[in-house]
Amino acid sequence: MTTIMPQSELMRKAVAWISGKIKNNPDSKFVALVEKAAVRFNLSPKDVEFLQRFFKKNQD
Numbered sequence: 001m002t003t004i005m006p007q008s009e010l011m012r013k014a015v016a017w018i019s020g021k022i023k024n025n026p027d028s029k030f031v032a033l034v035e036k037a038a039v040r041f042n043l044s045p046k047d048v049e050f051l052q053r054f055f056k057k058n059q060d
Contacts, residue, residue, distance in 0.1 A: 011041075
């Protein structure tokens with residue numbers, strides 16, 4: 001059975017998921033991971049833009 005989660009919880013899970021993937025494989029491209037997270041966690045385009053800026057800023 002599927003449960004409904006608040007959007008903020010999905011964002012937290014997406015950030016944790018992407019961070020874990022980057023930690024396990026530092027050479028992975030964050031843009032591809034953000035796209036996968038968008039589908040996996042059903043994120044809005046606004047959330048995707050935030051994640052792209054967040055991980056790009058932290059990568060520099």
